[in-house]
Amino acid sequence: MSFPGLTGESNQIKLKELDPRFRGDDNIVIMNAEEIKSELNPILHPENVAVSDYSKTGFHIEATVSPDQILPVVRFLRKKEFFLEQITGADFKETFQLSYQFNRFDQTLRVILRLKQPWNEYQVPSITSIYAGANWFEREVFDMYGIQIKNHPHLKRLLLPEFCNFHPLRKGFKFEGDSVQDVNRAWELEQEAEQKISSTVLESHRRDYFVNMGPQHPSTHGVLRLLLHMDGEIILEVDPVIGYAHRADEKMGENGNYLQFTPYPSRVDYLAGMIYNWGYVGTVERALGIELTERCKYIRVIVSELQRLASHLLWYGAFLMDLGNFTPFLYCFQDREEILDMFELCDGSRLTYNYFRFGGQERDLSPEFLDRARKFIPMLKSHLKDYEQLVAKNIIFRKRTEGVGVITKDLAIEYGVTGGALRACGIPYDVRKSEPYGIYDQFQWDVPTKTGGDAYSRFQVRVQEMWQSLRILEQALPKIPEGPYNNPQAPKRFKPNAGEYYFCVESPRGQMGIYLISDGTENPYRIKMRTPCYNNLEVISPIGKGHLLADVVCILGSLDIVVPDVDR
């Protein structure tokens, strides 16, 4: 058994193994939707596959499948190197629908498979044997709807406590419990379960043991619990237990109307509030077909890039604090406060924003904001150089991060890893480039990549991303045109046509998308958030194996996890 985190030698071997696979990216074969449709013909009836209008729905291919077709189709997509974006359940009162969503890293080709059947005879096989990342998605469907998924390795609740006897996302569900009583009950049950585990380990006189990391732990960045199966100081298995930060965002989306949900996305990932605002508002705009004014497009890019800088600065400080360095934390917060001051000028809030509206912004960017932003760029540039000298060449830092938590391309495809974690393994996938929303295609900037796939590469990629964000800001700030910041023609009542829509943005942590099912009324029928941390955290199970306990902290920090983003 080799432990990749232990010796430098094994790291080098591992990296050599990885290299040729990444360099194969030069000969990309561009596929189009018609080709995929014709190749799907032997498996699916041509009537069930439709090429969709991407600009209106966000999908390229929409297909209806039956339970016996799902495995061959998914196997075909896996062979073609599609990655799993998400699996969504939706309750249509008499029928239930599962949507499997796939996309490609090298070009945008979003395929959605729908499996719709009556509730009482719903049967679906698990696709975890093909896409390991489907594990959590399928457990979540079981948790929220009570759908039994065949051949799933361990189908149990994901977000809610084990003892719950309800499935909240079913339509017509009404919660009638007393939360305090439930808390006491949960407590008793967990005590029993813990005693069982400890007594079985004691009785069997095994060498291995379990370490419970979290939910209260300084370096889990929130309330995340990792159940670590250890042999000495070597990790045999990592089992993340999530749901400690679950607060029913998706259910709340269904309860109010479209406008009432606008403040909530920024609370899902509170480090990227502006970008999540855009993700939600953009989805509704796509569904309603609202155009934006030129000034509004610039405003959105400017605040999003400032938000990305703020988020990366916090990550920089927190990641290094996890590894024992306290100074970067203090330095980075100083710079971050400057950005928060600017956001206070435009939105009034420091952290959780509600700045975006359907068809425009809540208010205009003031000249003072733009002035401060212009002054901020050179300041941060000089600071970033200092930080890099302070950290990047530090031998202790490099020893802690190099070769730790290597994500390979295969893992990224199976788990749907996106963001800096993906770009660190050599795949230049960035939503801003691959499906340019807003006006990102009008600026000159690059997608930084590294080939290591380890924690150090992720660090380097994120630092480079900050420079690229500054580059975009430098181009956007002088060019911002005068004019209205709101589209006066935007409708005042929001009633998208019945249908399904998807829109995604590049959050600091990866692809954040909103999958919206509208039934033509004023309330969203179903809102599913595709949050990057969900997929990026799930990958810790395979990459954490064989490392030392202390390396888990480093891997978590380098993946940049925000826990409410996982739990929603």
Place this chain on the structure above:
Amino acid sequence: MDTKIDSLTPTPLPQRGRGKGEGVEHQKTGDMGIIFGTLEKILNLARANSLWPLTFGLHCCAIEMMAASASRFDLDRFGAGVFRSSPRQADLMIVAGTVSRKMAPRIKMLYDQMPAPKYVIAMGGCAMWGGPYQYEGQYAIVEGVDRIVPVDVHVPGCPPRPEGLIEGLLLLERKIIAGTAGKGQLAEAVRPTGTPVPIPPGAVKAPGPRPDQNIIEHKE
């Protein structure tokens, strides 16, 4: 609530000149004045000025808590900057964020593990009464952490600014000196200037139908 702490205020330091800077107030003579009081009061004075909070962030408010302890706001100025990762070393729990039902037993456990005397600050609307996540039929959260642990100070906001947390902390320090903190009483809310008085958690009712649902259908 006004607390009389005048009797505990140290007598002002005598001004002394030393060396060249004559007339400069010298703070480190060792002459700290004289304080009269019971031992309990003296201990409370010490406790109030060296709070050790538990590193424990739940949601968004945790970031503002971090910001409060970082460069610009520097919680250490008020004697509460030593964040401890273990509940056994901490005496102040800042509940920063929504309390989910899965997390609630852990919060109670952490509170039980802290040595007495211990104090709790509920930071943000969620920890006070559910905040923006409170609605009829909410299945995932406990609406208000004071249903699980006794809270000394509530700090409203979504999230509260670091200044808000600092004000809450100063209020807690005043309460500790007065000897009224950590007794499991109903806590008084922090009142930032210029904002409406927050509703005490017990008096909050579930909101009725959302106002927008009453809007008359727009004719197209």
